[in-house]
Amino acid sequence: MKTKRFLPTALAAILLASGVHGKTTRVYFGTSQSKGIYFAELDSSKGALSKPKLALEIKDPGFLAIHPGKQFIYSTTAGLGDGENGGMAAMKINEDGSLSLINKQSTRGRGPCHVSVDATGQCLMAANYGGGSVTSFRILEDGALSEAQSFHQHEGTGEHPKRQQGPYAHSIFPNPGNTHAYALDLGIDKIMIYRLDPKAGTLTESGFTVVPGGSMGPRHMKWSADGKHAYVLNELDSSLSVFKPGKNAGSMEFIQTLSTLPGNTDKEDMAGAEIRIHPNGKFIYASNRDLTEQGRDSISVFSRFEDGFQRMETTPAQVWFPRNFNIDPTGQWMLVGGQKSHDIAIFKVAPKTGHIEYTGTKLPFDGGPICIEFLD
Structure with missing residues (x-):
C-alpha cells in the first residue's frame, strides 16, 4: 500500500521537474497598423503560442x-x-x-x-x-x-x-x-x-x-x-x-x-533589422529583411568567441519583413514577427549548437508585429 501511494507522488514530482506541466511565459508585441499593444502566452514545454489579445488600445x-x-x-x-x-x-x-x-x-x-x-x-x-x-x-x-x-x-x-x-x-x-x-x-x-x-x-x-x-x-x-x-x-x-x-x-x-548574409548573396534591397544574444551568451542572431518581396528574408546565426564571432548559418525567416524577433527565457524558442506578412513564425532553438529550425507553425497577427518582448 505504501508503494502505491508513493508512485503517483514521485511521478508528479518528475513531471513538474521536467516542465511537462507546461510553464507559460507572457510576451508583449509592439505593432504597426493595428489597434495597439498585444500580448500572448508561450508554453515553453511545447513552443505553443496562444492567440494574441489586445492589451491596450494606443496609437x-x-x-x-x-x-x-x-x-x-x-x-x-x-x-x-x-x-x-x-x-x-x-x-x-x-x-x-x-x-x-x-x-x-x-x-x-x-x-x-x-x-x-x-x-x-x-x-x-x-x-x-x-x-x-x-x-x-x-x-x-x-x-x-x-x-x-x-x-x-x-x-x-x-x-x-x-x-x-x-x-x-x-x-x-x-x-x-x-x-x-x-x-x-x-x-x-x-x-x-x-x-x-x-x-x-x-x-x-x-x-x-x-x-x-x-x-x-x-x-x-x-x-x-x-x-x-x-x-x-x-x-x-x-x-x-x-x-x-x-x-x-x-x-x-x-x-x-x-x-550577416552568405558571401555570394546580392545585398541589393536587403536590410538588417534586429539583433539578439542567446540567453546562454554563446550565440548571436540577426534578422535580414527583403525590401522587394522576393522571399529572401532570413535569420542568421553567429557563434561567439573571445574578441570575435563567426556566422554559422542563415535560415529562411518564414515571414515577410522580420523587423523584430526574440528568444524566450529558456533559450528553446524563437518568435519571428512578419511586419508585412502580418504573422508570427515559431522556431525551435538548440541551446547547445545555436541552430534554429522552423516548427511549421505560423500565427496570423492583427497588423504588423514590430517589437517582441518577454515579461519573464
Missing part, C-alpha cells in the same frame, strides 16, 4: 521596453498634440496581462522608434528617428514618466546618397555597468555616447564612436552580459560589427565587421 506603439521590476511597460506612441513630435507612454501591467495607461510625455523629437530603461528602473531613454535626436526621462515611483529631463540633437551626414542625408537616431541602450548610454545613428554612421545619471534621468554628451566602412547604417546593438563586447547591427550594409570597451570611460574600440 503607434512601435517599440516596447519592460521595467526591470516587471510591473510597468513603456512604448513609443504618437498623437500627443505636440506638433510633429512623438511621445512615450507609461503603462501598468495588470495580472490578467492587460495594460492600464499611466501617462504620456513628449519626446520633443519626430518619429520616436526605440525606447530602453536603465538597470535601476529610474531612467527611460528614447531615440527619435525622424528628428535625429535622443531624449531621457525620470521614471517616478508609480511608473509615470516625468517631462523630458535631457534632449540631444545629433548632427552630420553619411556617405549613402539616399539614407544618410542627415541624422537618424535609431536606438539607444545602456551598457551593463549602467554608466553610459549608446545611441546608434543610422544617418551619420556613429554611435553617440552619453554619460548616464539614472537618479536624475539625464544624459550628458561623452563623445562618439564611428562605425567604419562607409554607408553602414548602425541600427541596433546588444551588449554581452559581462560588458566585454558590444555587437552592432548595420542596416544599410547588412553586417554585424563588434566593439570592446576603450581605455577611456564609456569609449569603444572597433574589432571587426562580418556580413
Whole structure:
C-alpha cells in the first residue's frame, strides 16, 4: 500500500521537474497598423503560442521596453498634440496581462522608434528617428514618466546618397555597468555616447564612436552580459560589427565587421533589422529583411568567441519583413514577427549548437508585429 501511494507522488514530482506541466511565459508585441499593444502566452514545454489579445488600445506603439521590476511597460506612441513630435507612454501591467495607461510625455523629437530603461528602473531613454535626436526621462515611483529631463540633437551626414542625408537616431541602450548610454545613428554612421545619471534621468554628451566602412547604417546593438563586447547591427550594409570597451570611460574600440548574409548573396534591397544574444551568451542572431518581396528574408546565426564571432548559418525567416524577433527565457524558442506578412513564425532553438529550425507553425497577427518582448 505504501508503494502505491508513493508512485503517483514521485511521478508528479518528475513531471513538474521536467516542465511537462507546461510553464507559460507572457510576451508583449509592439505593432504597426493595428489597434495597439498585444500580448500572448508561450508554453515553453511545447513552443505553443496562444492567440494574441489586445492589451491596450494606443496609437503607434512601435517599440516596447519592460521595467526591470516587471510591473510597468513603456512604448513609443504618437498623437500627443505636440506638433510633429512623438511621445512615450507609461503603462501598468495588470495580472490578467492587460495594460492600464499611466501617462504620456513628449519626446520633443519626430518619429520616436526605440525606447530602453536603465538597470535601476529610474531612467527611460528614447531615440527619435525622424528628428535625429535622443531624449531621457525620470521614471517616478508609480511608473509615470516625468517631462523630458535631457534632449540631444545629433548632427552630420553619411556617405549613402539616399539614407544618410542627415541624422537618424535609431536606438539607444545602456551598457551593463549602467554608466553610459549608446545611441546608434543610422544617418551619420556613429554611435553617440552619453554619460548616464539614472537618479536624475539625464544624459550628458561623452563623445562618439564611428562605425567604419562607409554607408553602414548602425541600427541596433546588444551588449554581452559581462560588458566585454558590444555587437552592432548595420542596416544599410547588412553586417554585424563588434566593439570592446576603450581605455577611456564609456569609449569603444572597433574589432571587426562580418556580413550577416552568405558571401555570394546580392545585398541589393536587403536590410538588417534586429539583433539578439542567446540567453546562454554563446550565440548571436540577426534578422535580414527583403525590401522587394522576393522571399529572401532570413535569420542568421553567429557563434561567439573571445574578441570575435563567426556566422554559422542563415535560415529562411518564414515571414515577410522580420523587423523584430526574440528568444524566450529558456533559450528553446524563437518568435519571428512578419511586419508585412502580418504573422508570427515559431522556431525551435538548440541551446547547445545555436541552430534554429522552423516548427511549421505560423500565427496570423492583427497588423504588423514590430517589437517582441518577454515579461519573464
